[in-house]
Amino acid sequence: MTQRLVIIGAGMASGRMIEHLLDYAPDAWHITLFNAEPRGNYNRLMLSPVLSGEKTYEEIVTHDDAFYADRRIDCRFGESVTRIDREAKLVHSANGATPYDKLVIATGSAPFIIPVAGKDLAGVVSYRDLEDTNAMIAASRPGAKAVVIGGGLLGLEAAAGMAARGADVTVIHLMGHLMERQLDPAAGYLLQKDLERRGIRVHCKGATKAILGTDKVEAVLLEDGTVYGADLVCMAVGIRPETRLATDAHLEVNRGVVVDAQMTTSDPSIFALGECVEFDRQLFGLVAPLYDQAKVLAAVLNDGVAAFCPVQTATKLKVTGCDLFSAGDFADGPDREEIVFRDPSRGIYKRLVIEDDRLIGAVMYGDTADGNWFFQQIKDGTDISENRETLIFGPAFQGGVQSDPLAAVAALPPEAEICGCNGICKGQIVEAINGGATDLGKVRACTKASASCGTCTGLVEQVLALTLGDAFAKPAAQSICACTDLTHEEVRRLIKGQELKSMPAVMQELGWKTSCGCPTCRPALNFYLLADWPLDYQDDRQSRFVNERLHANIQKDGTFSVVPRMWGGVTNAAELRAIADAADKYDVPMVKVTGGQRIDLLGVKKEDLPSMWADLNAAGLVSGHAYSKGLRTVKTCVGSEFCRFGTQDSTGLGIKLEKRLWGSWTPHKVKLGVSGCPRNCAEATCKDVGIVCVDSGYQIGVGGAAGMDLKETERLVAVETEAEAIEITVAFVQLYRENGKYLDRPYKWLKKVGLDWVRDQVTDPEIRAALIERFDLSQRVYQKDPWAERAAPEEARRFHPVATLSQEAAE
Amino acid sequence: MTLWIDIAALDDIPPRGARTIRTPEGCVAVFRTFDDRVFALDDRCPHKGGPLSDGIVHGHAVTCPLHAWVFDLETGLAQGADEGSVATYPARVDGGRVLIDAERLTRRRVA
Ligand code: SRM
Ligand SMILES: Cc1cc2nc3c(=O)[nH]c(=O)nc-3n(C[C@H](O)[C@H](O)[C@H](O)COP(=O)(O)OP(=O)(O)OC[C@H]3O[C@@H](n4cnc5c(N)ncnc54)[C@H](O)[C@@H]3O)c2cc1C
Ligand code: SF4
Ligand code: FES
Numbered sequence: 001m002t003q004r005l006v007i008i009g010a011g012m013a014s015g016r017m018i019e020h021l022l023d024y025a026p027d028a029w030h031i032t033l034f035n036a037e038p039r040g041n042y043n044r045l046m047l048s049p050v051l052s053g054e055k056t057y058e059e060i061v062t063h064d065d066a067f068y069a070d071r072r073i074d075c076r077f078g079e080s081v082t083r084i085d086r087e088a089k090l091v092h093s094a095n096g097a098t099p100y101d102k103l104v105i106a107t108g109s110a111p112f113i114i115p116v117a118g119k120d121l122a123g124v125v126s127y128r129d130l131e132d133t134n135a136m137i138a139a140s141r142p143g144a145k146a147v148v149i150g151g152g153l154l155g156l157e158a159a160a161g162m163a164a165r166g167a168d169v170t171v172i173h174l175m176g177h178l179m180e181r182q183l184d185p186a187a188g189y190l191l192q193k194d195l196e197r198r199g200i201r202v203h204c205k206g207a208t209k210a211i212l213g214t215d216k217v218e219a220v221l222l223e224d225g226t227v228y229g230a231d232l233v234c235m236a237v238g239i240r241p242e243t244r245l246a247t248d249a250h251l252e253v254n255r256g257v258v259v260d261a262q263m264t265t266s267d268p269s270i271f272a273l274g275e276c277v278e279f280d281r282q283l284f285g286l287v288a289p290l291y292d293q294a295k296v297l298a299a300v301l302n303d304g305v306a307a308f309c310p311v312q313t314a315t316k317l318k319v320t321g322c323d324l325f326s327a328g329d330f331a332d333g334p335d336r337e338e339i340v341f342r343d344p345s346r347g348i349y350k351r352l353v354i355e356d357d358r359l360i361g362a363v364m365y366g367d368t369a370d371g372n373w374f375f376q377q378i379k380d381g382t383d384i385s386e387n388r389e390t391l392i393f394g395p396a397f398q399g400g401v402q403s404d405p406l407a408a409v410a411a412l413p414p415e416a417e418i419c420g421c422n423g424i425c426k427g428q429i430v431e432a433i434n435g436g437a438t439d440l441g442k443v444r445a446c447t448k449a450s451a452s453c454g455t456c457t458g459l460v461e462q463v464l465a466l467t468l469g470d471a472f473a474k475p476a477a478q479s480i481c482a483c484t485d486l487t488h489e490e491v492r493r494l495i496k497g498q499e500l501k502s503m504p505a506v507m508q509e510l511g512w513k514t515s516c517g518c519p520t521c522r523p524a525l526n527f528y529l530l531a532d533w534p535l536d537y538q539d540d541r542q543s544r545f546v547n548e549r550l551h552a553n554i555q556k557d558g559t560f561s562v563v564p565r566m567w568g569g570v571t572n573a574a575e576l577r578a579i580a581d582a583a584d585k586y587d588v589p590m591v592k593v594t595g596g597q598r599i600d601l602l603g604v605k606k607e608d609l610p611s612m613w614a615d616l617n618a619a620g621l622v623s624g625h626a627y628s629k630g631l632r633t634v635k636t637c638v639g640s641e642f643c644r645f646g647t648q649d650s651t652g653l654g655i656k657l658e659k660r661l662w663g664s665w666t667p668h669k670v671k672l673g674v675s676g677c678p679r680n681c682a683e684a685t686c687k688d689v690g691i692v693c694v695d696s697g698y699q700i701g702v703g704g705a706a707g708m709d710l711k712e713t714e715r716l717v718a719v720e721t722e723a724e725a726i727e728i729t730v731a732f733v734q735l736y737r738e739n740g741k742y743l744d745r746p747y748k749w750l751k752k753v754g755l756d757w758v759r760d761q762v763t764d765p766e767i768r769a770a771l772i773e774r775f776d777l778s779q780r781v782y783q784k785d786p787w788a789e790r791a792a793p794e795e796a797r798r799f800h801p802v803a804t805l806s807q808e809a810a811e
Numbered sequence: 812m813t814l815w816i817d818i819a820a821l822d823d824i825p826p827r828g829a830r831t832i833r834t835p836e837g838c839v840a841v842f843r844t845f846d847d848r849v850f851a852l853d854d855r856c857p858h859k860g861g862p863l864s865d866g867i868v869h870g871h872a873v874t875c876p877l878h879a880w881v882f883d884l885e886t887g888l889a890q891g892a893d894e895g896s897v898a899t900y901p902a903r904v905d906g907g908r909v910l911i912d913a914e915r916l917t918r919r920r921v922a
Binding site for chain 1: 823879
């Protein structure tokens with residue numbers, strides 16, 4: 001006897017199920033197939049080639065009219081099921097009720113729409129079906145502006161497709177790198193680079209605030225204030241299982257319609273498969289497991305024995321020219337080891353994750369030819385201890401290859417600048433070497449490369465090594481940490497020369513040996529990037545030590561100390577009152593005058609920081625950065641305003657300097673002192689920059705310190721006017737910011753580059769002006785009171801526990 | 812028995828960062844690593860009590876902010892030359908929410 005089978009949804013999963021079902025028993029079923037879309041089954045995956053113009057819709061239809069007619073399937077396309085009546089075993093739709101013996105729910109999923117203002121405007125589409133695809137095709141006229149929200153698989157395929165049709169496309173992605181669920185940051189960086197190469201703008205860490213427009217979309221506004229013009233907005237931020245019918249029918253529904261291994265829902269006559277189901281707490285968003293479900297359900301419906309058992313799936317992106325592959329679990333962990341291979345010149349990155357001598361995950365970009373081979377090893381759990389040394393080179397590998405520490409420099413083009421001081425490129429150095437300059441001294445003599453500040457010495461040596469091969473013996477230099485063979489100076493030089501503007505960019509292009517760095521290299525890279533690219537790079541809080549992350553000094557018991565700025569050591573009754581009030585209000589255990597001419601509130605609880613800052617802000621007090629690798633204090637003495645010996649207004653100059661320099665980040669802390677006469681009451685001669693006022697003007701000394709090493713300043717220059725004194729100081733600080741090694745105080749840096757070179761730089765009017773201009777540009781981004789930013793409610797939240805568990809709640 | 816309770820959205824914790832949960836027995840730090848896994852450990856360094864939630868998170872480890880001991884987030888064991896361990900609690904991410912085993916959290920009082 002034929003049974004009545006009703007299927008809701010004619011998509012990828014049910015389509016495959018029908019094929020199997022009728023293979024087993026062509027005459028056992030009378031099938032009614034409902035579909036909300038006004039058409040039968042087509043290959044949804046191939047919508048992307050349709051969007052990009054590489055295929056037509058006709059080419060991706062999998063089941064045409066003849067298919068359904070041959071199998072006498074009653075097609076109800078364009079007709080949504082609105083309700084399931086389990087008692088009466090009926091489904092309801094616009095054309096009435098249809099009875100079933102067995103029912104299959106295969107409704108797939110619905111795009112997730114973020115609830116922002118403007119989401120319902122005309123011109124906002126998602127990416128799920130042919131209608132969406134056609135809307136995007138229609139909008140992708142050359143020159144039209146499209147914004148894609150979401151940098152996952154779907155969003156990027158949408159972006160690439162529209163870009164291929166000539167649209168000007170911007171992708172906005174909430175997370176730090178693209179496709180973060182499938183890719184690690186290194187691979188995400190390469191993908192972004194490839195997309196940018198084809199003209200797609202990528203904005204990571206971008207949160208959409210609103211979609212703007214009156215009757216149709218006009219622009220997208222982000223939380224950070226950026227606005228992108230848009231004729232079309234494609235929202236591709238995720239999908240959620242389409243479970244509404246099942247929920248209304250009181251079937252067991254969690255995140256998806258809950259099924260057992262036989263694809264049976266909580267009602268034995270009702271089955272479900274595809275993206276709408278949840279099995280063993282898992283959801284499914286790729287077709288491979290859905291095809292397995294289809295096979296199982298076909299067998300089960302025909303009284304066969306079968307059980308669904310999810311297997312791992314691998315991800316690939318269908319964008320021509322972006323070769324990426326990701327499979328398995330690629331998180332690193334304590335019992336896990338990773339093998340990383342990077343080839344900067346070819347833009348290749350591969351990472352394998354190994355646990356117990358078995359491969360458990362793989363991410364690769366640029367060269368994915370071996371992806372399936374690795375995937376097979378993951379699925380089989382092959383013991384790789386035998387071939388682990390050579391595993392990463394893939395199945396075709398024969399013989400040994402060592403990763404090459406010179407690869408990064410080898411990859412540089414001849415026109416890449418090696419010596420920034422003298423503007424010498426790699427090609428010129430190679431030419432000199434070929435012309436007989438076979439050691440560092442000779443290269444310096446004939447090209448001037450590394451003859452000035454010397455920070456590129458290591459790179460010049462690497463060029464020598466590459467050009468001369470074994471004939472060159474390179475002196476060993478200390479690398480930043482175990483993540484790289486390069487020194488601080490080399491990395492700084494390459495960040496500038498190769499215009500590396502993000503941490504993944506540095507790690508990929510310079511062949512980092514770990515996937516995400518360590519506490520030694522990350523804070524250093526974060527500083528180098530923000531100092532060199534103030535406008536492009538976004539400060540990474542998570543790469544900062546707690547003091548700089550929270551803008552307070554951590555104390556031995558986990559509390560914090562708060563030091564407001566006291567410009568030049570000058571304060572007044574209102575500020576002191578605000579400090580006293582804060583000390584009372586927050587029960588501050590100790591109020592102390594620091595060695596830096598200001599007041600420290602010690603022992604403040606982390607949760608109290610934001611509100612204490614808000615109170616201090618209200619009295620005009622800002623952060624004193626007593627915790628930063630940045631400008632700390634400017635100590636002054638009373639000077640000519642009050643002192644009988646004072647020659648100039650040292651207090652006033654100190655305040656001007658502090659106002660100009662505060663908020664800037666430097667390789668190590670920077671302290672200034674300004675004394676009004678050579679009696680030097682402000683101890684200016686043991687500061688990083690110390691100015692001693694004299695009758696004829698200002699004597700500027702640099703490189704002093706009074707910490708672990710006691711150093712007296714050395715005279716940089718003497719100038720006549722206050723304005724010049726400020727200019728020289730700013731230029732000096734910027735030169736240090738641009739060239740210093742992270743955690744070298746100025747005196748250590750000066751020992752390396754020489755005072756003469758520094759003097760030449762800051763006294764040359766053109767160079768000085770350029771240094772000052774770059775400093776001021778950076779200050780436009782960074783001279784903001786971090787306390788005010790963090791006292792805002794959204795930020796202040798982060799200082800509190802994310803949850804509180806009372807005993808009852810936990811029991 | 813495991814009693815999973817929902818404590819926060821994953822996005823409440825910055826990647827390569829941490830937040831704390833206050834409990835009657837002291838704070839528990841919940842870490843989120845670069846690959847979006849979560850780990851829960853006592854927020855107290857066995858060395859001198861440093862708040863681990865304020866440390867730098869790298870790979871699946873955290874470096875204590877006070878004297879830079881490094882702890883494996885999975886096992887709670889100090890790495891390298893240092894010896895000591897921090898209690899860990901089962902935690903996982905489900906549908907963008909962070910779940911933690913409350914059963915274990917309350918039981919530690921007895922232990
Ligand atoms: C608060 C203060 C001591 C005080 O009560 O007076 C202080 C406190 C600390 N100093 Fe200092 N230094 C303080 C003035 C000084 C001075 C005197 C000065 O600035 O005139 C010096 C010598 C001058 C110098 O820097 O050359 C000084 C030389 C150091 C050093 C050694 C630096 C060096 O290059 O050798 C360190 C260690 C470091 O920075 O790596 C340090 C580090 C520290 C740290 C930040 C230790 C730490 O990493 O936690 C202390 C933080 C305590 C806290 O919880 O707040 N502190 N420290 C002073 C704050 C001044 C301010 O208002 O910002
Ligand atoms: C652009 C794009 C590219 C993709 N690329 C890939 C890829 O490269 N690799 C990969 O593995 N996966 C890819 N996917 C995902 C893959 O397409 C899905 O996993 C798969 O289509 C899900 O199959 P399904 O049958 O569960 O749902 P669907 O194929 O979505 O079918 C569900 C059908 O049910 C209908 N329906 C819903 N509710 C009702 C109702 N009440 N009444 C009647 N009908 C209803 C819907 O209209 C729809 O036609 C891609 C998806 C898209 C959109
Ligand atoms: S000298 Fe500075 S670092 Fe040392 S105990 Fe005193 S405040 Fe702390
Ligand atoms: S308290 Fe953690 S290392 Fe000392």
